[in-house]
Amino acid sequence: MTVREIQEILSAEVICGEDFLDREVFSACGSDMMSDVLAYVKEQAVLLSGLVNPQVVRTAEMMDMQCIVFVRGKHPDESIIGLARDRDIVLLSTQLPMFAACGMLYEKGLRGGTIQ
Amino acid sequence: MSLIELHYDVPGDDFSRAGEASGNVKAQLKKLGFDPALIRNVVIALYEGEINMVIHANGGTIDVSIDPDCIRMVLADKGPGIADVELAMQAGYSTAPDNVRALGFGAGMGLPNIKKYTDDMRIDTKLGEGTTMYLRVDVK
Numbered sequence: 001m002t003v004r005e006i007q008e009i010l011s012a013e014v015i016c017g018e019d020f021l022d023r024e025v026f027s028a029c030g031s032d033m034m035s036d037v038l039a040y041v042k043e044q045a046v047l048l049s050g051l052v053n054p055q056v057v058r059t060a061e062m063m064d065m066q067c068i069v070f071v072r073g074k075h076p077d078e079s080i081i082g083l084a085r086d087r088d089i090v091l092l093s094t095q096l097p098m099f100a101a102c103g104m105l106y107e108k109g110l111r112g113g114t115i116q
Numbered sequence: 117m118s119l120i121e122l123h124y125d126v127p128g129d130d131f132s133r134a135g136e137a138s139g140n141v142k143a144q145l146k147k148l149g150f151d152p153a154l155i156r157n158v159v160i161a162l163y164e165g166e167i168n169m170v171i172h173a174n175g176g177t178i179d180v181s182i183d184p185d186c187i188r189m190v191l192a193d194k195g196p197g198i199a200d201v202e203l204a205m206q207a208g209y210s211t212a213p214d215n216v217r218a219l220g221f222g223a224g225m226g227l228p229n230i231k232k233y234t235d236d237m238r239i240d241t242k243l244g245e246g247t248t249m250y251l252r253v254d255v256k
Contacts, residue, residue: 032220033217033220033221033223033225034220034221035164035220035221035222035223035224035225035226035229036223036225038160038163038164038225038229039225039228039229039232041156049220051219051220053131053132053219053220054132054133054135055131055132055134055135055167055219055220055221056220058134058135058138058139058163059163059220061135061139061142062135062138062139062142062156062159062160062163063156063160064152064156079132
């Protein structure tokens, strides 16, 4: 699935990373606990989170994640957007709550990563 | 003497900056052409350690030695020390306060994650004096 498809499925606003919407993502992870995200290795994954702070971007950076979707209409501030922009990470924001956003992506074929 | 040695001072009072050192190490390893999977293992372990320093120990220092066959990391702090290392190693055990959980950490996965992503992990800790963690990731 591409980031653009994720954006369309979730009717999400593109906050930054417009140039990278054709990137492929192969798995997804939905969590507000960053250590739980760090416990799972995923290739080219998207992170869905209701948490909005710089550590969400840092976590995605460490995990080589392509895209972060902020759920429940959460919107990051400029410092967070700058951090993501510097790391070529796409930021999206959707009005959907976490459960619905994850469910819609799952329904369209996106799956979670492997538990090691 | 290692190929490359990096030193970082991790400030303890600014949670938003936690991860700067790990991000920098990631960039260096990438530039040196290490395998992305290896880089991920190194920086996830380092990042968890860096976060721990900021959450529990008011910052500390990180030293990274990069060699062709392994990456060594030493994370030292002058924090409160770990009362029961075995307990702290259990997934889900945490002493982090609620304000840390609100920031997305304190799920009790820090030390288990570090162990998972490294080939060797050693903790020297003394209550009231601090903790030093020695980590090694082998290049396979």
